Amino acid sequence: MKSLQYYFTAQHENEETIRIVHRHWFNIFMQYIPIFILFIIVVFSLIFYSEIIESFSNTSARAIFFFMLSFLTLFMWIYGFLLWFDYYLDIWIITTHRIVNVDQKGLFAREVGELEYKRIQDISTDVNGFFPTILNYGNLTVQTAAEQSHFLFKSVGDPYEIKSAIMAQVKKRRKEHPNQNVDGGL
Amino acid sequence: MLLLFSMLYLLFIMCVALVSFFIVTRLQAYSINPNFTRPLIIVFIVITIFLVLVNVVLFFMIPFSKTLPNPSPYSSNTINY
Numbered sequence: 001m002k003s004l005q006y007y008f009t010a011q012h013e014n015e016e017t018i019r020i021v022h023r024h025w026f027n028i029f030m031q032y033i034p035i036f037i038l039f040i041i042v043v044f045s046l047i048f049y050s051e052i053i054e055s056f057s058n059t060s061a062r063a064i065f066f067f068m069l070s071f072l073t074l075f076m077w078i079y080g081f082l083l084w085f086d087y088y089l090d091i092w093i094i095t096t097h098r099i100v101n102v103d104q105k106g107l108f109a110r111e112v113g114e115l116e117y118k119r120i121q122d123i124s125t126d127v128n129g130f131f132p133t134i135l136n137y138g139n140l141t142v143q144t145a146a147e148q149s150h151f152l153f154k155s156v157g158d159p160y161e162i163k164s165a166i167m168a169q170v171k172k173r174r175k176e177h178p179n180q181n182v183d184g185g186l
Numbered sequence: 187m188l189l190l191f192s193m194l195y196l197l198f199i200m201c202v203a204l205v206s207f208f209i210v211t212r213l214q215a216y217s218i219n220p221n222f223t224r225p226l227i228i229v230f231i232v233i234t235i236f237l238v239l240v241n242v243v244l245f246f247m248i249p250f251s252k253t254l255p256n257p258s259p260y261s262s263n264t265i266n267y
Contacts, residue, residue: 088217
């Protein structure tokens, strides 16, 4: 499988990145709906600006009106970018040696876990619901023999294909290191 | 009152600046694809500065002396006997 030109800290020597997995776009789309609604309110306020302004008899109300629109726009921009920031930095990295799970929790909290292929015991996928079925996204659970009992790929696109990619790496690892399977792993 | 509004507004702008700073530094530190995030960071900084400047200008365009209630006992709405 072709390696990608990505680099992350603590990457081992000779370790190549096979795949970078983010949450499915529909997951972040749902979080953007309140921002879309606010954006529509701002746009309609600007479109019907003359009708709204006619009802204001003094200049201070007009100034406050434009200030509030600007305030709302700034809030939407920062909040929207924070949503994308959390989405972009929540990643699963599938490499030739292991799976790395990076969970960004807001601005000031981040969890990183890794799972070597020799510790994988089972992989299962779960696609539940109307939208997940139509858009082909769902959860992928990797059962492990490590301290952390399972790795969860949450709301990822095409979980079956990701499962195949991980299985391919696990089998490749087994061929290269036949004596290193632990606790009845794959 | 005006001082209170100004202080609250200053606090809001400082929060925006702080959040923006941390967004930029975290993105730079944790991104695995700098070729994608570097231009994005520049766009984010430019647009944020523009929006903040517009917001600040609009804030200072509010005529607070006319907007705030007049505490004077001799306002036109009161009837003095």
